[in-house]
Amino acid sequence: MSGGTREGEEREPGHAFETVAAVADLAEGSLLGVRTSAGEEICLFNFRGRVGAVHNVCTHAEFPLSDGTLLKDGTIECVWHGAQYSCLTGEVRRGPAIEPVAVYDVRVEDEKVKVRRRMP
Ligand code: FES
Numbered sequence: 001m002s003g004g005t006r007e008g009e010e011r012e013p014g015h016a017f018e019t020v021a022a023v024a025d026l027a028e029g030s031l032l033g034v035r036t037s038a039g040e041e042i043c044l045f046n047f048r049g050r051v052g053a054v055h056n057v058c059t060h061a062e063f064p065l066s067d068g069t070l071l072k073d074g075t076i077e078c079v080w081h082g083a084q085y086s087c088l089t090g091e092v093r094r095g096p097a098i099e100p101v102a103v104y105d106v107r108v109e110d111e112k113v114k115v116r117r118r119m120p
Helices: none
Strands: 018-022 031-035 041-047 050-055 075-077 084-086 092-094 103-109 112-117
Touching: 018 031, 018 041, 041 112, 050 112
Parallel strands: none
Antiparallel strands: 018 112, 031 041, 041 050, 050 103, 075 084, 084 092, 103 112
């Protein structure tokens, strides 16, 4: 799949927004595991209608966060050992994880979810 670069879209290699899902695939309160063309594992979420994304690898023992649960307060809970992260900031809310999970920039355009790695 390829295509031209839309006007105003970032052209920096490896740092452009990339379509990874349709908004329709992400019901409110749900998590969805997707992968970028570069193979990055992404966990999309729909928290009260706000679509966002974090790295889909629990920092405790690398279980996919998308197999877990999005709690009502925006906490993503890993299904394996119960670590919890804020979906919006990636910070740890409950161990055993210690390190935060990376957060991605997200755009919703034309009913599509686009992500890119957040610059430090
Ligand atoms: S792998 Fe997620 S809590 Fe252990």
